[in-house]
Amino acid sequence: MTEFGKDLTRTQTPIPGLVVFDLPVHGDNRGWFKENWQREKMLPLGLEDFGPVQNNISFNDQVGTTRGIHAEPWDKFVSVATGRIFGAWVDLRQGPTFGAVFTTELDPSRAIFVPRGVGNSYQTLEPDTAYTYLVNDHWSPNGEGYSFLNLADETAAIDWPIPLADVEISAKDHAHPRLKDVAPVPPRKTLILGANGQLGRALRDEFGEHPHIEYTTRATLDITAPNLATARRWRDYDTIINATAYTAVDKAETPDGRTDAWAVNATAVASLARITTENRITLVHVSSDYVFDGTKHGEYTEEDPVTPLGVYGQTKAAGDAIITTVPRHYLIRTSWVIGDGNNFVRTMASLAERGINPTVVDDQTGRLTFTTDLAAGIHHLLNTRPAYGTYNLTGTGTPTTWADIARTVFELTGHDPDRITPVTTTQYYATATTPTAPRPHNSTLDLTKITTTGHTAPDTADSLATYLRR
CATH class of the missing domain: 2.60.120.10 (Jelly Rolls)
Structure with missing residues (x-):
């Protein structure tokens, strides 16, 4: 009864x-x-x-x-x-x-x-x-x-x-x-978008090859395509990690670049947001320090209002606003990303080896973030599942300037760090003949929130030394 x-x-x-x-x-x-x-x-x-x-x-x-x-x-x-x-x-x-x-x-x-x-x-x-x-x-x-x-x-x-x-x-x-x-029922799939990019390759190393992990490139899944909503049986997926982005900061200031930046960083993100909301999928999306104008004294927290300067920053800020409407989301803000591909550290190491003495800006401050550390932080969030929301995720340690990093690269590769000539951002771009995007002078992100989840990334100085040894 x-x-x-x-x-x-x-x-x-x-x-x-x-x-x-x-x-x-x-x-x-x-x-x-x-x-x-x-x-x-x-x-x-x-x-x-x-x-x-x-x-x-x-x-x-x-x-x-x-x-x-x-x-x-x-x-x-x-x-x-x-x-x-x-x-x-x-x-x-x-x-x-x-x-x-x-x-x-x-x-x-x-x-x-x-x-x-x-x-x-x-x-x-x-x-x-x-x-x-x-x-x-x-x-x-x-x-x-x-x-x-x-x-x-x-x-x-x-x-x-x-x-x-x-x-x-x-x-x-x-x-x-x-x-x-009985064949055990496998978990719902994890889809990693942009698997050929610097972060995508690090995510492949971090998550490994498993039947329930799927890696795609633009050739196998174009997130800007109009048929994205029917491109997969989305109910079979538990998590999507969006490692795609339009990152040509200066080219975004041109007419064609502006179109492409908005298509990838905002319009496509809106499509992913709809798909993940409708199918109860956790969406991990990687954002940028460029959503801030860099005028704050002190480190930027997850609660600071966005104030982007250029087109790239504006499209990333638009994507951020869209992502926050997804019930299950981790919005990752990071800065100065270095991975397996062309980047600032490789360029400085190459210049040092070839005997070229570069001028490097010394009025932009932040922390490097190596893609291996970024991928590990994303994996931590998905393993521990803290509250959904925005998390700053960069390397740790003392913030530095680009000129400081260049000197360290020269020193660690056995070259004279005094070969670096520091200049202001204005001086560096004074003779540019193509459009250049404004850069935030302060890109330092506060890491308190992600640290409270039990994750602390390595010190950027240690990661830089390890990266150069490889």
Whole structure:
């Protein structure tokens, strides 16, 4: 009999993500009423904001109706509208809890959240039982991503209240494999965009080659294409890391460059934002110190208002504003990125070796960020999942100028650092014959927020020495 008057409570089961909810049911001699799924109340209790798109009902008129064990490629919130069931859930996901079992009874006063990849089954204990479930993908009987387990599997050893020999089971359920023959359900995919860029190559080294990690280039997935929304089955993805960007800072000041910069850094980002919002995907997006004008005294925090100077900075600031509308987002602000490719450090090392004495600006201050350290910081955020939002992520240590860095490069490569001639930014660009973008004089980002998550990047001086040795 349904219990009335319970408080709304959450109980974690031994299977990660499988959560039981006791529901308040209000009844009298006329019947009862309950709030079966209540987002505003359940989210604070730890229910995932799983975005249901369909409500399904399975009606069973006889005691002993037994269905499952089916693991489906979506999450679902299961409850009983009328009657009572014995439910059994088996973790069929790839990982350390593969094969874990949980059983309990459900009636109208109890519900359960079943994450993707956890096998779901039940046996009715009362006639005229209606088993209902909200799902966050549109149901398909023949879709990809299903996994099944035999109801009588000896390893799971489910203690059915009514012996399976005494109930009717479908031919399909009879034919499902034993646990030893079940292929574990892989995790949802991680998609890394821009895999051929400096950051993209570092992300490939950091995340490695795994079936659930997908790397794309513009040739294999163009995020500026009009068909991006249908280019993938986006429900299969858990995370997108956007390592693409238009970064030709000076060229962005030209008519063609301005068009391209806005297309990649803003318009395409809006497309990614729509896709990730609609499909509950975590979006990691890398931004820049150029969203600030560099006039602040002290380090820029995540809460400082953006004040971009040039076209590149304006397009990155527009992208940032778009990203913050995505419910699951990590917006990474970084500065002075150095990786596997053409960059300032390589240029200075080459000039030193060739006997060329460069002039280098000494009125821009910040910290270098090596792509290996940036990739490691992104991996940390995705592993630990702190609160979504904006995080500054650069190298650590004392802020320096470009001229300071050039001197260090010369010294570490065995050359005289006094060969560097310091100049102001105005002096450096005084003879430029093509458009040049304004640069922020202060690019130093405050790292307190990401440090509180347990991540501290290496000192830039150490990373620079390591980079030059390689």
